[in-house]
Amino acid sequence: MLYDDVSVKDVVDSESALEFMKEATKLATSAELENIGQKLEDKSNLFNSILNPEDIATMSEDDFKKVVGKIFSIRRKSKRLLKANGFENLRNKMDVLLYGDDPIENRFNQFVDSIENIEEKMRINFASELLHFTHPKKYWLWTNWIWDPDANTGALPLVVQEDVDLLSETNGGIYRKVGEAIIFVNAVGHAKSFSSMGRGLFGTDVLLACVYAVYMYTVFKVKLSQEFNRILPELPELTQRVLGVHNLEKN
Template structure:
């Protein structure tokens, strides 16, 4: 395989991000993402997941950008016991992860496919970040062929696959390459952990969105767009509004 990551472009993106926000703020977002992961690891451990409470289930959905606004609807169509079963199979099943991922997405077929994919990948990644990776629509959208990853990889890299599981594996390969060149590209000043790569890719997407909106939208619309740190936090599910979820969870437990 030839070169996968466009290192020079990656450098440009992190340089532009650091013009908009201090490295310390991006590092703070990394720490918040790590705290999110610790929460997932506690609630979705093999021992705790079978006992997951309704409040914890709701809180989990509120921590995922794609499911935050539809948490109650998802709970109606996928009750707690069903979710426990599917999450156990996704995380701890014997099949290859590509098959487990594909099965989970298929079971949640009442949701838009990108929402089911986002939920599956966040469960995997934040429960076991050393083994699994994030695939959200803002990283790679197969329908529009857009996202953060194609902006920092070479045009020759093929993200397509025969099914959702195959694409998930392609995404993982690309993210692994991006993470490996992080030092050369300069974004591991944020963090050398995989969460630093997550934050970097969220910054890439935010800058891309800002660029598109500056061209297409009015100045008034652009002024109401969130600043980069807030936008990044929203994409990664660590927006400060999650604080009220903790209160809800404590009331429902």
């Protein structure tokens, strides 16, 4: 699907998105969701303070650990990453990903393919979080809870039309296609107020995290016992965790 040639309604399932948010607002207050949107801005400010063009060259290992500690899937993997890849090598790879001259698809592929000793999904999460939270007006978030192409699960397929094609031959190509879909979701979300929990794409980050949480609760209720359901985090905490902003103030 070439998104330049289609309308928003051909991409976004607005009714589904609204239904998910209705369920989410039964489990969290508007103030709680808006607080998550603010925490995403705070996370972005942290990333930008370390990874901006002027300061990334002098980023320390402690700074690197602060950044990695705010990425949900790899938050406890900083030592493993440093040991397997080397700090200077990682810093250079991050610099090229964020500020290289090649098209974003190529830079994304290069970064994901070159990081060692963590699984591919974590490498994808690493790349997209660096891009999105350093340049939130330019790049978007793609994590496996947003869309897992191997399992065809995640929040994004639940709020776009069934015929929207998110697949590509490379991870960079998938990142581009996910971004095209998210831009449409973001436009509709702010117009219809279901992405109003944060500014810009941060509101859509919260929306997608809420969709994921509601979906998870539904699946767990069907498959698991009530006793196990009780140990699941409540929606505000679960969304904050997957977005990497739970206990954000702790470094």
